[in-house]
Amino acid sequence: MINNLIRGIASFIILVLLQVWVLNNIYLFRIASPLLYVYFILKLPLGISRCYIIFFSFLIGLVIDMFSNTPGMHAAACTFIGFLREPVLRFCVNRDLESLSTPSYSLFGLGGFFRYALILIAVHHILLYVLEAATFVSPLLLTVRVIVGIALTLFLVCTVELFEHKR
Amino acid sequence: MRKLIEFVLHKKHWLVFLLLEILSLFLVYQDNAYQKSVFLSSANAVAGRILSVSASVNSYFKLWDENKLLQEQNRLLQKQLLALRRQVGISDSVDFQGFMTDSIMPYFPYEFITAGVISNSVTRLSNYITIDKGREDGISPDMGVVSSNGIVGVVSLVSDNMSVVIPMLNPKLKLSCRVSRNTYFGTLVWEGKDETEAVLTELPKHAEFSIGDTIVTSGYSSIFPEGVCVGYIAGYEKSQEEAFYSLRVKLATDFSALNNVLVIKNYNQEEQLKIEEEAIGNDK
Numbered sequence: 471m472i473n474n475l476i477r478g479i480a481s482f483i484i485l486v487l488l489q490v491w492v493l494n495n496i497y498l499f500r501i502a503s504p505l506l507y508v509y510f511i512l513k514l515p516l517g518i519s520r521c522y523i524i525f526f527s528f529l530i531g532l533v534i535d536m537f538s539n540t541p542g543m544h545a546a547a548c549t550f551i552g553f554l555r556e557p558v559l560r561f562c563v564n565r566d567l568e569s570l571s572t573p574s575y576s577l578f579g580l581g582g583f584f585r586y587a588l589i590l591i592a593v594h595h596i597l598l599y600v601l602e603a604a605t606f607v608s609p610l611l612l613t614v615r616v617i618v619g620i621a622l623t624l625f626l627v628c629t630v631e632l633f634e635h636k637r
Numbered sequence: 638m639r640k641l642i643e644f645v646l647h648k649k650h651w652l653v654f655l656l657l658e659i660l661s662l663f664l665v666y667q668d669n670a671y672q673k674s675v676f677l678s679s680a681n682a683v684a685g686r687i688l689s690v691s692a693s694v695n696s697y698f699k700l701w702d703e704n705k706l707l708q709e710q711n712r713l714l715q716k717q718l719l720a721l722r723r724q725v726g727i728s729d730s731v732d733f734q735g736f737m738t739d740s741i742m743p744y745f746p747y748e749f750i751t752a753g754v755i756s757n758s759v760t761r762l763s764n765y766i767t768i769d770k771g772r773e774d775g776i777s778p779d780m781g782v783v784s785s786n787g788i789v790g791v792v793s794l795v796s797d798n799m800s801v802v803i804p805m806l807n808p809k810l811k812l813s814c815r816v817s818r819n820t821y822f823g824t825l826v827w828e829g830k831d832e833t834e835a836v837l838t839e840l841p842k843h844a845e846f847s848i849g850d851t852i853v854t855s856g857y858s859s860i861f862p863e864g865v866c867v868g869y870i871a872g873y874e875k876s877q878e879e880a881f882y883s884l885r886v887k888l889a890t891d892f893s894a895l896n897n898v899l900v901i902k903n904y905n906q907e908e909q910l911k912i913e914e915e916a917i918g919n920d921k
Binding site: 490537540 | 649650653657662664666681690760767801830
């Protein structure tokens with residue numbers, strides 16, 4: 471339990487720093503940055519109450535907002551996927567899951583984890599970019615941004631997960 | 638009653654979700670840049686410190702380019718200095734150092750404060766820049782910010798040691814600009830597509846210009862002095878109904894490689910704003 475807590479706090483700090491120090495400075499194809507910090511929400515252990523999951527998701531979103539001057543946008547998107555996590559988990563993995571284990575390749579299978587990550591990342595990015603675009607209407611550009619963003623983040627998440635899996 | 642309480646407790650994640658979501662959306666739509674609290678922006682002390690760590694590492698990688706830029710600037714200034722000396726007619730008396738221009742130069746009410754960029758974005762639809770100087774260094778909201786190539790943006794939020802700048806790459810910034818070789822002016826805005834281009838709208842239809850002309854600030858606002866380089870005309874569109882051109886302007890500043898900036902302090906700003914307000918007030 472304590473172990474899980476420490477790991478949680480450590481991964482929170484590492485992912486936030488990685489996001490604001492490195493990833494926010496990467497603009498691939500000059501249209502989108504990868505948002506690896508979502509990995510924190512994906513990896514929250516199973517079996518914590520949904521309230522906590524929603525709250526932690528909100529928290530990491532708010533911290534990222536603070537660093538990137540987008541008050542509320544990341545927080546709103548993260549809160550939403552924090553809320554959706556449980557239903558998506560049930561949809562992607564049909565069997566009962568052990569409490570306090572974390573979502574991973576070995577637990578869900580490659581396809582299972584990929585689907586789980588894809589759905590949550592897609593919802594997160596769509597929400598984030600739509601909120602950001604509220605003042606503008608350029609549907610084509612918006613779609614391109616969302617798709618490139620999703621692809622980038624998903625690629626990073628799956629790669630990081632691969633290393634976690636090997637360990 | 639007990640059933641109701643049980644029901645609420647059972648569904649309490651809905652409550653938490655709705656509460657936090659509403660809070661986030663409230664933050665999003667509390668849109669006015671001037672009302673945003675410093676606490677929730679990168680101008681707050683902790684976020685600023687953390688961001689400046691990566692900025693200081695980054696700045697080492699940019700030293701070479703920065704050096705090149707400074708040399709180039711030096712060359713231009715040297716050239717201008719010589720040209721001016723010639724104009725004043727002292728170019729042949731090289732060792733005469735006692736020339737004082739104070740009495741014939743008009744009063745120049747601007748001062749520059751150098752600052753380093755500690756966080757920057759170009760891919761979002763509303764971009765922001767954080768710089769490492771704040772109130773204690775004499776920076777206040779509504780000051781203009783320029784790079785060595787041209788205009789950058791306007792200071793919006795200031796804390797003790799950091800400030801947040803709204804750059805040209807943000808639709809909130811609307812800048813009054815004119816074509817350099819005549820006095821027709823329009824409003825420069827960014828359309829969120831390309832970080833190297835903005836659009837100059839409301840330029841009258843009878844205005845003369847050609848592709849490649851320089852666009853400079855008009856000096857009508859109290860934020861920028863007149864004649865600061867903004868960019869170059871890259872193309873234009875003429876709409877049938879409207880009596881205006883809209884020009885595509887290639888921005889002079891490369892926002893994706895911004896490292897050091899100058900903040901412009903205008904000593905006359907307060908006076909100008911006050912008298913303008915007074916004039917508007919009298920009109921009513």
